[in-house]
Every structure is written in structure tokens, then in C-alpha cells.
Amino acid sequence: xxxxxxxxLAVSLALTSTLNIAQAEEIDRGFSGKxxxxxxxxxxxxxxxxxxxxxxxxxxxxxxASLIGGFGKHVFKLNYVGDYAKFSNESDADFYDHDFxxxxxxxxxxxxxxxxxxxxxxxxxxxxxxxxxxxxITEYNKYSQNYVAMSLSYGRIDSTGRVTAEYKKTExxxxxxxxxxxxxxxxxxxxxxxxxxxxxxxxxxxxxKATYDxxxxxxxxxxxxLNLYRAGVxxxxxxxxxxxxxxxxxxxxYDQPDIQxxxxxxxxxxxxxxxxxxxxxxxxxIRESIDSxxxxxxxxxxxxxxxxxxxxxxxxxxxxxxxxxxxxxxxxSSQREDKRKNFEFNIEYKVSxxxxxxxxxxxxxxxxxxxxxxxxxxTIGLSFNxxxxx
Numbered sequence: 001x002x003x004x005x006x007x008x009l010a011v012s013l014a015l016t017s018t019l020n021i022a023q024a025e026e027i028d029r030g031f032s033g034k035x036x037x038x039x040x041x042x043x044x045x046x047x048x049x050x051x052x053x054x055x056x057x058x059x060x061x062x063x064x065a066s067l068i069g070g071f072g073k074h075v076f077k078l079n080y081v082g083d084y085a086k087f088s089n090e091s092d093a094d095f096y097d098h099d100f101x102x103x104x105x106x107x108x109x110x111x112x113x114x115x116x117x118x119x120x121x122x123x124x125x126x127x128x129x130x131x132x133x134x135x136x137i138t139e140y141n142k143y144s145q146n147y148v149a150m151s152l153s154y155g156r157i158d159s160t161g162r163v164t165a166e167y168k169k170t171e172x173x174x175x176x177x178x179x180x181x182x183x184x185x186x187x188x189x190x191x192x193x194x195x196x197x198x199x200x201x202x203x204x205x206x207x208x209k210a211t212y213d214x215x216x217x218x219x220x221x222x223x224x225x226l227n228l229y230r231a232g233v234x235x236x237x238x239x240x241x242x243x244x245x246x247x248x249x250x251x252x253x254y255d256q257p258d259i260q261x262x263x264x265x266x267x268x269x270x271x272x273x274x275x276x277x278x279x280x281x282x283x284x285x286i287r288e289s290i291d292s293x294x295x296x297x298x299x300x301x302x303x304x305x306x307x308x309x310x311x312x313x314x315x316x317x318x319x320x321x322x323x324x325x326x327x328x329x330x331x332x333s334s335q336r337e338d339k340r341k342n343f344e345f346n347i348e349y350k351v352s353x354x355x356x357x358x359x360x361x362x363x364x365x366x367x368x369x370x371x372x373x374x375x376x377x378x379t380i381g382l383s384f385n386x387x388x389x390x
Contacts, residue, residue, distance in 0.1 A: 029075075032389030033065040044377035045093055046137050047128035047364070053375070058087040060381075066389075073107035083123075092139040095124040111156060117149040128364055131300065131328060131338060132293035133373050134177065141179050145172045155194075162194040181217040182293060186210060201235040206246070212291065220296050223255040226289070228266060245269035252289045252299055259298035260331050262289040278312035292330065300330040320346040338373060340366045356385040 038060040044053040060083070067078040083097040101119040108114065124140035134141075147170040155162030170186040188210040194202045207229055214222040232246025250266035268286040275281060284306045291299045306324035313319060321344070328338040346360040362379040 029068045029070060030389060031065070031067050033063065033387070035064075035386045036060075036062040036383055037385075038062075038381045038383035040379060040381040042377065042379045044375060045087070045090060046134075046140075047126070047366075047375045047377060048133075048135065048137075049372060049374050050376065052135060053377075054090060056087045056090050056093065058085045058093075060085045060383075070105075075105045077101075077103040077105075079103075090138070095140055095142065097121075097123045099123070111154055111159070113153050115149075115151045115153075117147075119147050121145045128340070128366065128375065128377065130293040131330065131373070132295075133370075135372065137177065139176060141174065141177050143172055143174045143179070143182075145170065147171070158196070160196050162196075164190075164192045164194070166190040166192075179293075181215055181220070181222070181295060182291075183215040184222075185213045198235075200237060201233065203233050204231070204246075206230050206232070206248070217295075221256045222259075222291060222298070224259075224291070224299070225253050227251045227253075230266065232269075240274050241272070243269065243271035245271070250289055254298055262299050262301060262331055264301075280308075280310045282306075282308040284308075292332070297330070297332045300328050300332075302329075303327045316350045318348045318350075320344075320348070322346075336368065336370045336373075338366055338368045338370075340364070354387045356387070358383045358385065 039057070040060055041055070041057045043055040044050075045056050045058075046052075046054060048054075062084070063080070063082045065080045069076055079099075079101045081099040083095070085093070085095050087093045099119070099121045101117065103115065103117045106114045106116075122142070122144045124142045127134065127137065127140065130141075147168060149166065149168035151164055151166040153162060153164040166189070168186075168188040168190075170188075171184075172186075173183050174180050188208065190206060190208045192204055192206045194204045196202050208226070210226040210228075212222070212224055212226070228248060228250045230246040230248025232244060234244040236242040245267075246269065247265075247267045250263065252262040254261055266287055266289075268284075268288070270282065270284040273281045285304065287301070287303045289299050290302050304324060304326045306322070308320070308322045310318060310320045323343045324341075326338075326340040326342075328340070330336045330338075342362070342364050344360060344362045346358060348356055348358040350356050360379075360381050360383070362377075362381075364375075364377045364379075366373060366375050368374050
């Protein structure tokens with residue numbers, strides 16, 4: 001769905017999972033998938049202030065497919081996520097997003113294992129999530145991205161100690177709206193030491209070093225390096241209460257002398273509580289530095305807090321409430337600060353084991369000291385979801 005992009009727990013093939021209780025042998029292997037089709041009305045599709053807002057109705061199709069298999073103790077995972085939209089009036093807003101990922105896990109010895117992951121994405125940007133205000137926008141910013149990542153770990157998941165080293169390379173290429181100054185090549189190295197203090201509880205230390213090489217535009221260069229140091233704890237208590245919380249220090253250093261560097265507190269965390277058979281609660285928080293999408297500017301500090309509550313009214317009917325708050329402090333301008341609020345309500349009816357009907361409402365608002373960046377948006381959707389496989 002176009003504006004249902006904020007997730008409180010990323011379900012992905014990421015190599016950087018800190019706590020993975022399940023062993024590779026316990027993974028459910030096979031093929032599974034889902035096709036979501038929705039009819040959606042949005043009263044502000046480009047997330048502009050009320051004087052420039054355009055409304056439209058669109059058809060959204062979101063297929064997902066996953067294949068998990070292996071040989072012996074080695075496992076592979078292949079995943080595809082699509083997101084397609086066809087608008088009734090604003091045909092230039094149509095998009096067709098694709099996300100392909102593959103992960104291979106190799107269990108070499110009783111203590112040594114490695115992973116290799118690669119992916120390709122062709123996606124659009126939700127204009128409400130970036131700080132660049134494009135008053136004349138007629139189509140979403142679109143980009144292609146590919147990455148490769150690999151890791152090597154010494155020590156089992158259930159060992160007292162475990163050391164992991166990871167490397168990731170990312171290439172991003174923007175396709176339209178004069179956004180090519182945001183093209184970059186990124187390199188990231190992460191090292192982690194885990195120490196098991198209890199059967200399902202681990203402490204960890206992490207060091208992340210990354211470099212981002214951007215396309216040079218005239219006299220402006222956004223190249224920078226990021227150092228992130230953090231310590232955390234991850235736990236999973238009998239599948240009722242799990243979480244991962246860390247606190248640390250971040251330092252983003254820009255190569256160009258007149259761009260202000262960013263340093264200071266960094267943290268992230270999520271907590272998942274299965275209150276009972278029918279009720280789940282998820283909380284998350286993150287403080288991070290991000291490169292700005294504005295021309296001739298550096299970066300900003302983003303702080304996010306979110307809550308996700310779901311409850312089964314009956315075995316067939318489930319409601320879901322989500323809300324998040326995001327504060328963006330633009331370090332290159334003491335006169336601009338953005339505050340974004342989101343609320344989402346969803347009700348789902350399970351018609352059968354493989355077919356669901358859902359309806360949802362989303363409210364988004366951004367307040368800003370820069371008046372042109374302010375907006376409000378309301379989205380209403382009706383979806384039909386088909387599940388198959390495992």
C-alpha cells in the first residue's frame with residue numbers, strides 16, 4: 001500500500017539480526033505468498049500543503065512471495081515484494097515497485113558460519129517521508145538500488161560468546177525529478193560481539209563504520225562517513241516478551257568543510273509483548289542521523305517513537321491500531337524543525353484460511369517551522385488479501 005510503509009518490526013532477510021533464537025534446522029521450509037489488492041482514496045497524494053493538495057482514487061496491488069529451502073544445515077531464502085498502483089486521474093503518479101532479495105546461510109562447522117545476501121529494488125519515495133518540498137511534483141521520486149552483503153560468525157547462536165563481522169555495499173540511482181544529486185555508493189562494515197547472560201538473553205557491543213560517496217553537483221559534495229558505537233541487550237522470554245534495545249554514540253563527518261557534522265546520542269529499540277492469545281503490543285524508538293534530500297544541505301537528526309496494538313475480537317476478526325511520532329531537526333538550519341504524526345486503524349476479517357478482507361484509515365500530519373512543508377492527509381482503503389503456501 002502506498003502510505004502504509006512504516007513498520008515497527010522489519011520482516012526481512014537482513015543479515016544484522018542481533019538475536020535469532022531459532023536454529024536454521026527449525027525454519028519452516030517451502031513456498032508461501034500473498035496477494036493484496038486494494039481500492040484506495042487519498043485526499044493529498046503528493047503530501048503538499050492544503051492549497052496545492054491533489055486527491056485521487058487508485059488501485060493498489062501488492063504481491064509477495066517467499067521460498068525457503070536448503071541442503072543439510074545450509075539454508076537459502078528467496079523473497080519478492082511488489083507494490084503497484086494505478087491512479088484514476090493523476091496517471092503520472094502511477095508506480096510499479098519491485099524488491100528482490102536472496103539470502104544464503106552456510107553452516108561450515110560447529111562454530112563457524114557465514115551468510116551472503118544480495119538484493120535489487122526499484123521503488124518510489126513517499127514525499128511525506130522526506131524533507132524536500134517539491135511544489136511542482138507530478139510523479140513520485142523513483143530510484144533503483146542494489147546491494148550485496150556478507151558476514152562471518154564464530155560461535156553458535158546458543159554459545160556463551162559470539163563474534164560477527166559484516167560487510168555491505170549499496171548503490172542507489174535516482175531516475176527523475178532532478179534528484180540525481182542523491183545518487184550514492186555506500187560501504188558499511190559492522191562488527192559485533194554477543195555475550196549470553198541467560199538462556200534467551202544476550203548483551204552485545206557493536207561498531208559500525210560506513211562511507212557514502214555521492215554524485216558531485218557543481219561545487220557541492222555530500223560525501224560523508226558515519227561511525228556508530230552502541231551497546232545493547234536482546235531477549236526473548238518464552239515467546240511472550242521479546243525485544244532489542246541499544247544505546248550509543250554516532251558521528252557523521254562530511255567531507256565538505258562548510259557542511260555541519262552531526263554527532264551525539266544514538267539509540268534504537270523495539271519491544272514485543274504477546275499479552276495473551278488474542279492481543280499483541282509492539283513499541284519502538286530510534287534516534288539516527290540521516291542525509292537530507294534538500295539541495296546544497298547536509299543532514300538532520302530524526303527521532304521516531306511508535307506503537308502498534310493488535311487484538312482479535314473473535315478468531316476471525318482482528319483490529320490493529322498504529323501510531324508514530326517523528327521529529328526531524330535539520331542541523332544545517334536552526335530555523336526549521338518538522339514534527340510528523342501518523343495514526344492508522346485497520347480491521348480485518350478472515351473469510352477462510354487463505355482469504356481475508358480488510359478496511360483501513362490513515363491520518364498523517366506534518367507541522368513545521370517552514371510553512372510550505374506542512375501538510376495533512378487522509379487515506380481510506382478496502383483490501384482483499386489472498387494467501388497461499390505455508
